[in-house]
Amino acid sequence: VNDTRLAHAVRSGLAEARDSLSTVHMAIPASEIMARADEARRHRRLGVLAGAGGLAAVAVAASVALPASYPTASDSARGHGAHLAAWTVTQQANGNIQIIYREIRDAAGLQRVLRADGVPASVTFPGRENPACRNLPSPHPRWRPGLTPAQIGGPVYWGPHNDTPTPYALIIRRAALPSGVGVALFGSGRDIGEPYDRLAGVPVGLGVNLVRASSQCTGS
Amino acid sequence: VDKDRLEFEEFYTAARDHCLHVVLISVGDRHLADDLVAEAFTGAWASWRKVRVHPAPHAWIVRTALNLHVSWWRRRRREVALASQDEAVAASQYPGLDSSLVTALRRLPARQREVIVLRLLLDLDTATTAQTLGMPNGTVASHLHRGLAALRREIPALDYQEQIK
Numbered sequence: 001v002n003d004t005r006l007a008h009a010v011r012s013g014l015a016e017a018r019d020s021l022s023t024v025h026m027a028i029p030a031s032e033i034m035a036r037a038d039e040a041r042r043h044r045r046l047g048v049l050a051g052a053g054g055l056a057a058v059a060v061a062a063s064v065a066l067p068a069s070y071p072t073a074s075d076s077a078r079g080h081g082a083h084l085a086a087w088t089v090t091q092q093a094n095g096n097i098q099i100i101y102r103e104i105r106d107a108a109g110l111q112r113v114l115r116a117d118g119v120p121a122s123v124t125f126p127g128r129e130n131p132a133c134r135n136l137p138s139p140h141p142r143w144r145p146g147l148t149p150a151q152i153g154g155p156v157y158w159g160p161h162n163d164t165p166t167p168y169a170l171i172i173r174r175a176a177l178p179s180g181v182g183v184a185l186f187g188s189g190r191d192i193g194e195p196y197d198r199l200a201g202v203p204v205g206l207g208v209n210l211v212r213a214s215s216q217c218t219g220s
Numbered sequence: 221v222d223k224d225r226l227e228f229e230e231f232y233t234a235a236r237d238h239c240l241h242v243v244l245i246s247v248g249d250r251h252l253a254d255d256l257v258a259e260a261f262t263g264a265w266a267s268w269r270k271v272r273v274h275p276a277p278h279a280w281i282v283r284t285a286l287n288l289h290v291s292w293w294r295r296r297r298r299e300v301a302l303a304s305q306d307e308a309v310a311a312s313q314y315p316g317l318d319s320s321l322v323t324a325l326r327r328l329p330a331r332q333r334e335v336i337v338l339r340l341l342l343d344l345d346t347a348t349t350a351q352t353l354g355m356p357n358g359t360v361a362s363h364l365h366r367g368l369a370a371l372r373r374e375i376p377a378l379d380y381q382e383q384i385k
Contacts, residue, residue, distance in 0.1 A: 006368050009378050011340040013321040018241045018341065020316030024250070026236035028258050030229040036258075037265040 039093075089113045097172040099185075110185070111219075119172055120182030120218035122211065132216035133184050135209045156183060156208055170208060182218030184211040227272060228265050235278040236261065242341050243285045244314075245322055246333060253285075260285035279342050279352045286334060324374035332367035335360055 087110055090098045097117055099110070107123040114121035122130050155176040172183055186207035211217055236257065244253035260281045264271045274280045316322065325333060331353075338349040339360070350357045372378055 003365055003368055006372060006378060007340060007364070010321065010336065010368065010371060011343075013319065013378075014245065014325070014336075014341045017245050017316030017319055017322050021241040021244060021314055024237070024240060024244065024314070026240045026254070026257060028254075030232040033232060033258060033261045034225065034228065034265050037262045040262070041266060 089117065091117055095174055097174060099170045099172070107185075114172075114183070115219045118174060119177070120213040120220050122182065122184040122217050122219075124184070124186060129186065130184070130217055132214060133209075134212040134214075134217070135184070136181060136211060155181070156210065180213050182211050182213035182220075184209045184217070224268055224272075228268055231264075231272075231277060232261055235281065239278055239281045239285065242282050242337060245317065245341065246282075246286060246326065246337055248317055248322070248326055250314075256285035256288050257281065259288050263288075274352075275348050276342070276344055276352060279338055279344055279348065282337065282342065283334060283352050286330070286337075320375050321371070321378070324371050327374070328367050328370055331355075332363045332370065335363040336367045336371075339364055 088100045089110070090100070092098055097114065097119055099114075111121055111123035114123070122133050124130055155173050155178070157171055157173075170185075177183070186209075213220060239260070240253055240257045243257050244250060247253050247256065263284055264277070264281060271277050271280055325336060328336070334353055335349060338344045338352060339346070344352065346357050346360050350360045353360065355363075
């Protein structure tokens, strides 16, 4: 059996394997791929700026102020048949933690991820709040066009996310969390599709309070 | 730029599943394949002016995916899927990934595996495979010969099947 005939057998066998994967689809929308690349390009530019001019402080400030640090996706994930996630936690370049959510499921998993990212956090569902948690005054600043995270000022705020139809994003500014203060999230488990007023509305589905950090409430 | 975006989106939509399947066969791990292909497409968009004129952009994706680190997408995966999609994933079976041929393919040295994937799975000719992998045509032929020989040693039934046909 020469290489040509063997190659034919291998080609057939691999084609069978490939055909068996016809139900497997790439879930990430093109907009997210491009946003990721654009974000990486911006960060490289900032890095070059800092390196060339010794302007590290300027670069850091710019990265905090850039509204474009948010995903710039504009396509509908659902419209592209995307594999939607109930929630996604992303550590941003400026150290902020962004929670994009469509539905709050697996509260324990979300809590675990947030704690692993250094956020003293408690995540529960309504009616199941952790009795060990002690709420603190918790103003919830809302993002408006033109406001930067620094101008919003609070440690937790609702931010924009253009990955429609799920424009829900909660941003936790770790650096702005005072010592001994944690975050308690209350997920309602409501599905996507709720109306959302980006200018005035706090999105439904997730409540948040600042709480006194403790091992019983926030894990640390 | 808008034209580039549309062009890239068309390419991504048309090629993503095909690339994912090929990479999945090569690495055998669904999540890893997802991450690798996503990162490769990210690189393609970052270098779109170059990739769009490549003779086989989808091969560029596969080759890049198989050579990538995927730390960013791994971090991104710290999420939980919606219930219906959990079920969909759990219900999916990929029997083809467990075939002796695919298993043997994954055991090959990287270059031999890449050549076999590009030549036999993507059906590229030798010249395009050589250009994609950055090696001379003769080296492609050599890797293909060695890879096939290794597969023949691993799976003697391949010879038998071919003789039957």
